[in-house]
Amino acid sequence: MGNIWEFAKNIEQEGQAYYTTLARETPVSELKGVFNQMAAEEKKHYDLFEALSQKKSAGREAGKDILGTAKQAFSSIAEGFTKSPVINDSESAYRKALDLEKKSVEYYQDALGKVESPDAKDTLGFIIGEEKKHVKIVEQIVEMVRNPKQWVEDAEFSHIDETF
Numbered sequence: 557m558g559n560i561w562e563f564a565k566n567i568e569q570e571g572q573a574y575y576t577t578l579a580r581e582t583p584v585s586e587l588k589g590v591f592n593q594m595a596a597e598e599k600k601h602y603d604l605f606e607a608l609s610q611k612k613s614a615g616r617e618a619g620k621d622i623l624g625t626a627k628q629a630f631s632s633i634a635e636g637f638t639k640s641p642v643i644n645d646s647e648s649a650y651r652k653a654l655d656l657e658k659k660s661v662e663y664y665q666d667a668l669g670k671v672e673s674p675d676a677k678d679t680l681g682f683i684i685g686e687e688k689k690h691v692k693i694v695e696q697i698v699e700m701v702r703n704p705k706q707w708v709e710d711a712e713f714s715h716i717d718e719t720f
Contacts, residue, residue: 666691
């Protein structure tokens with residue numbers, strides 16, 4: 557199991573570093589908080605995998621509501637929306653974040669079938685749910701960048717927290 561946890565910790569470290577960079581570099585001030593919160597969640601996930609790798613109980617605490625934070629940020633962006641060419645320049649960075657999140661979900665779902673400990677299964681199930689939330693958020697960001705006018709008109713982000 558050691559290799560599963562080490563790989564999982566590497567995934568979470570990469571995610572934390574990437575979201576920290578996105579928070580620092582995003583031209584959209586409302587997204588800074590979202591990316592910082594996502595980086596903090598990746599750190600918590602790392603800590604859970606660290607506990608599992610040391611065969612300790614991986615207790616989970618409820619974090620801030622990332623979907624609520626994202627919804628507020630999206631609402632704020634939509635209210636004062638003016639298409640910025642700088643946002644379009646960030647699409648590849650946001651797509652990379654989406655790819656990282658999707659790959660982490662796939663890896664953790666695969667790992668779920670390889671672990672036997674109930675604590676490990678519960679922790680992986682919890683983190684899969686968290687990462688799926690991240691996928692939803694980043695999908696909305698990519699959609700906002702790709703097709704901003706339609707994104708504002710459809711306001712799909714207003715229902716982001718209804719899927720979980």
